Amino acid sequence: MNLKRPKFISILGVFILFISCNQEGISTHDYQEVERIKSEIKKDIDFNHIISKNIRFTETIFEKLRENKFLGKKNFSLKNLDEKQILVKLGMDKIFENHLNEINQHILAIKSRYPNINILAEDDLLPIYEKVKESIKPNLNGNLIRRVDPCDEAFESDFHTIHANYDTAVTWCTLLSVLSLGVASPCYLYAYGNMITDVVISIEKFANCKENL
């Protein structure tokens, strides 16, 4: 191993690494926060309540339309009416106000729980909303039940474990590298190796689970 490299390469290397680390660091930090909120909000009770209540409200509107026999009428069209007129016509204006109040309360609860939720763009939230909406289906009694795919759940929990283990490993390796002034830097190799094997095993488990379903 030739350690006698020109000094200017070292200095250039330092600058390039420092700049790239800083840029990566800032984006990684935001990305981690966004990913954390996204993974937590999926299971958030208030978020799930908002979606269930919205589904119920839509169902109620359709029930009212059926009751009042608006559906199927050839001359009846909702296109010329605005939202308020439709709700008044169906006798649902007060129900809608109550619904809005309830939703606002849930939103306030979510905002108090996740003060950084503003960093999430609409495009981040909509797919989660749609995914949770798809997993919730009203049964015949009107109660909302959640359809759970055991393979997905297992894969998700595996992934959280892998993430936590990798964070611990990187923390320890970083501490080791700083205190041994870089001599112990191969420690990162073990952390990557462990992460890669765990990911491969969990993917294999997921594939087997899907096959056996």
Place this chain on the structure above:
Amino acid sequence: MNSNLYLALIINLITIYYLYIFFRNNKNVINTIKFGKTLFFLTCLLIIVSGTAIFFDALNKILLIFLIPLLLTSTWFSYKFYRIKNSLQDYLYVGVIVIYSLIIFYNLYY
């Protein structure tokens, strides 16, 4: 499990080779340090033990407490080593690793 073991063995061999090259290139400096070879051996032990523990998800608080003396030994060895070697190039390399590590810490916890 077997493929796990093979991968662990490969990573250990790579690490041992890296440490051997490090020793071969810096033999003169290590020999000038008091108990240099022993301190270097303990540093190698620390890297391999903690690395293997990380690989098999066996890193826990008790093991970390046992590794603290080895960690202090490696810090002492590295301090002595870089002070005696007194090379600008090495200072730059170490500086990069330390700054990189601090950025990782910052991004993980702040």
